[in-house]
Amino acid sequence: AQSVTQPDIHITVSEGASLELRCNYSYGATPYLFWYVQSPGQGLQLLLKYFSGDTLVQGIKGFEAEFKRSQSSFNLRKPSVHWSDAAEYFCAVGAWGYNKLIFGAGTRLAVHP
Amino acid sequence: EAGVAQSPRYKIIEKRQSVAFWCNPISGHATLYWYQQILGQGPKLLIQFQNNGVVDDSQLPKDRFSAERLKGVDSTLKIQPAKLEDSAVYLCASSSSGTDNSPLHFGNGTRLTVT
Numbered sequence: 749a750q751s752v753t754q755p756d757i758h759i760t761v762s763e764g765a766s767l768e769l770r771c772n773y774s775y776g777a778t779p780y781l782f783w784y785v786q787s788p789g790q791g792l793q794l795l796l797k798y799f800s801g802d803t804l805v806q807g808i809k810g811f812e813a814e815f816k817r818s819q820s821s822f823n824l825r826k827p828s829v830h831w832s833d834a835a836e837y838f839c840a841v842g843a844w845g846y847n848k849l850i851f852g853a854g855t856r857l858a859v860h861p
Numbered sequence: 862e863a864g865v866a867q868s869p870r871y872k873i874i875e876k877r878q879s880v881a882f883w884c885n886p887i888s889g890h891a892t893l894y895w896y897q898q899i900l901g902q903g904p905k906l907l908i909q910f911q912n913n914g915v916v917d918d919s920q921l922p923k924d925r926f927s928a929e930r931l932k933g934v935d936s937t938l939k940i941q942p943a944k945l946e947d948s949a950v951y952l953c954a955s956s957s958s959g960t961d962n963s964p965l966h967f968g969n970g971t972r973l974t975v976t
Binding site: 752780784789790791792793794797799838840842847848849851852853854 | 864865892894901902903904905906909917952954956958961962963964965966967968969970
């Protein structure tokens, strides 16, 4: 069955520290992977996506993610977190040519000053 | 460009009542989606429209939920009668196409509380 697992429900980091949010997927075909961010009371905003090619993809707001097929993972990283990064982060998987996305349960990020 | 507009932002109803949500997608976007986001979970697709036709409604509880997209632009999602477990945020999204992995643009959602 197709699924996305985000093992960490809640993560707290200090401002300026590095960040890694984990995402594991289960998908029968070649996966197309996405990270979205949701601030309180807002809709979801696309951070980055991976379709093919270089397994390290760059996104907006200084985020990057690395696709590792052998580990079925697509972890999100940021070298230095800002207080404004506090939000909920969702990993999602889809199939090429179809925009139907399966979302993980999300990781809520808190940033301490 | 103007984003995806949704209304109302909040709605509180009693169980067995009916409720309707409205969505206006980004101009020119052919594909429209309704997602349900229950607290503590990721969004789950309820229905996908391509223009005014339904592409996927496999996860829509059709005994109580209905949706339409007249003229291929605005869309309404209705619940009748509502149950306690329908309490969630209902997100509308649109994309330029449903078959090219173009980005989904989400509205701010409607938070429904069923008491």
